[in-house]
Amino acid sequence: MSVPPPPEPITGARLLFSLDPAVSHLNHGSFGAVPIIAQRAQQRLRDEMEADPLRFFTQGLADRITHARRHLAGFLGADPDGTALTMNATTGVAVVLQSLCLRPGDEVLTTDHGYGAVDLSVFRECRRTGATHRVLRVPLSATNEEIVQIVRSGLRPGRTRLLVVDQLTSATARLFPVAAIVGVAREHGISVLVDAAHAPGMLPATVQSIGADFWVGNLHKWGYAPRGTAVLTVAPQWQERIEPLVVSWEQAAGFPGRMEWQATADYTAWLSAPAGLYTLRTLGVDRVRAHNAALAAYGQRVVGDALGVPPADLPDPGGPTVAMRIIPLPAGLATTIEAARALRARIAERLATQVAVMSWDGRGWLRLCGQVYNSPDEYDRLAVRLPTLLAQG
Template identity: 65%
Template sequence: MSAGAPPAPIPGARLLFSLDPGVSYLNHGSFGAVPVGVQRAQQRLRDEIETNPLRFFAQGLGDRIIHTRRHVASFLRADPEGSALVANTTTGAALVLNTVKLESADEVLLTDHAYGAVAMAARRRCRRAGATARTVALPMGATDAELVSRVRAALRPGRTKLLIVDQIASATAMTFPVREIASVAQEHDIPVMVDAAHVPGMLDVDVSSIGADFWVGNLHKWAFAPRGTALLAVAPQWRRRMEPLVVSWEQEQGYPHSVEAQGTLDYTPWLAAPTGLFTLRTLGWEEVRAHNAALAAYGQRVIAAALNVADADLPRPADPDLSMRVVPLPAGLATTPPEAQALRQHIADKLAVETAVNAWGGRGLLRLSAQIYNRPEEYDRFAERLPQLLHDYRR
C-alpha cells in the first residue's frame, strides 16, 4: 500500500500555535489547540474583567453573549434564537437529557459509537427515571443506507423517547447520515439529539437543514475557540421546555438566556470564539479543511503500512473532509478503555507523540488527527518507530 504524496504545508501555520516543538501533537481532536492570537484575545478579556469585575458582569455582558451567539450560529447556519452557548457537548447532552421526559417504561437509544461521557449521562438519567438506555450496534464500514436501516429497525415507537446519534464519532472517526436518521426517527415522533462535538470547523455544516430536535457541537476543537465553547441548537417545539442545569438570574427570561447566564462563569472563551473563526477564515477555511483531510489520510496510510494493516481493513470515512482517521491496532492491544489509556500514555512517554487510542468493539483503534501545525514527517517518524514500540509493549 503506497502512502502517496502528502499535502503541501500551509506557510507559517505552525507559528500560529504555542505547542511544544519537542512533541508531535497528532491529537487535535481531543482538546484542540488554541492559536496564539485567540489566546491573546481571551487574555485581554480576562484583563478587562480584573480592572472592574462588577462593570464587566453587570454592564453589557448579556449583549456581548448574544452577539457572540449570533456570530457562531451564523457560521454553523443554525437559528440564533434557538441556539445557546454552553461549555461543551457533554453539557449540551445533559441539558437535553434533563429536558426529555422519561418514565419507567421508556428508553433512550444510543449507538455503540456514542461518546463515553454522553453514554454515561444517558444511563444515569435513565436510572433515575427507571427507564432504560439501550444501544444499537452500527458496524464500521456500513453504507449510509445500512446505517439508516439499522437505526430504523432499533426504534421502538411509543417507548423510545430520545435517539442520540453522532455526526462524527469520537472513537471510530466514522460519519453518520444524521439528516436521514433524524427523518426516520421523526416519522415516529421520536426526538433526535445529534452529538456533533467534532463538526464545527471541520465540516461545512447547515444545522437547520439537518432537522434534528437538538444539535450540539464544540467550537474549541476544530474552530480554534478557547476550550469551553460549544453551541446547542434546539428546535422550536422544545425551546420553552429547556431548563438550565443551574438556576441563575436570567431564569425568567427563558431559553437561551436562562441556559447561558451562569453567574460568575468564565465567559471569556465564548467572547473570544469569534477571533477563532476569524483566524480560520483568514487562513482560508476551504484550504484548511482540504489540507487537514489530505494530511490525515496520508498519516493513516503511512502508519497502516508500517503496521501491515491490509488496505481492505483500513476504515475510510464517507466524508472526504474528515480530519481524523483511525488505524486498527494489532489484535489483543488496547481492547479495554484502561488498556487504551495506558498505551496512549506509553506512546507519549516513549515517542513524544500525542495521539488518541480508543477501545471499540473489542479492538484497539489508533486515532490520528491532522491540523495545520502538523507536518508529514511527524507521521513518517511515528510510523518508523511505532511497530517496534508495540512489539516491545506486548512482551
C-alpha cells in the same frame, strides 16, 4: 499500493499556535489547540474582568454573549435565537436529557459508536427516572444506507423518546448520515439529539439542513475557539422546555438566556471564540478542511503500512473533509479503556507524540488527526518508531 502524497502545507500556519515544538501533536480532536490570536483576545478580556469585576459582569455582559452567540451560530448555519452557548457537547447532552422529563417505560436509543461520557449521562438519567437505555450495534463497515436501515429497525414508536446519534464519531471517526437518520425518526415522531462534538469547523453541513430536535457541537476543537465553547441548538417546539443544569438570575428570560447565564462563570472563552473563527477564515475554511483531511489520510496510510495493516482494512470515514482516521492495532493491545489510556501515555512519553488510543468493539484502535500545524514527517517518524514500541508489549 503506494501511499498517496501528503497535501501541500499551509505556509506559516504552524506559527499561529503556541504548541511545544518538541512534541508531535497528532490528536487535535481531543482538546484542540487555540491560536495565539484567540489566546490574546481571551487574555485581554480576563484583564478587563479583573480590572473591574463588578462592571464587567453587570454592564452589558449579556449583550456581549448574545453578540458572540450570533456570530458563532451564523458560521454554523444555526438559528441564533434557537441556539445557546454552553461549556461543551457533554454539558449540552445533559441539559437535553434532564429537560425531557423521562419516565418509566420511556427509552433512550444510542449506537455503539457513541462517546463514553454521553453514554454515562444517558445511563445516569435513565437510572434516575426509570427509563431504559438501549444500544444499537452498527458495524464499522456499514454503508450509509445500512446505517439508516439499522436505525429504522431499532426505533420503537411509542416507547423510544430520544435517539442520540453522532454526526462524526469520536471512537471510530465515522461520519454518520444524520440528516437521513433525522428524517427516519421524524416519520415515527421520535426526537433526535445529534452529538456533533467534532463538526464545527471540520464539516461543511449546516445545522438547519440537518433538522434535528437538538444539535450540540464544540467550537474548541476544529473551530479554534478557547476551550469551554460549545453550542446547543434547539428546535422551536422544545425551546421553552429546556432547563439549565444550574438555575441563576436569568431563569425568567427563557431560552437561550436562562441557559447561558451561569452567575460568576468565566465567559471569556465564549467572547473570544470569534477570534478563533477569524483565524480559520483567514487561512481559508475550505482550504483548511481539505488539507487536514488529506493529511489525516496520509498519516493513516503511512502508519498503517508500518503496522502491516492492508489498505483494505483501514477504515474510510466516507467524507472528504473528515480530518480524523483510525488504524487497527495488533490483536490483544488496548482492548480495554484502561489499557488504551496506558498505551497512549507510553506513546506520549517515549515517542514525544500525542495520539488517541481507543478501545472499541473488543479491540484497540489508534486515532490520528490532521491539522494545519502538522507536517507529514511527524507521521513518518511515528511510523518508524511505533512498531518497536508496540512489540515491547
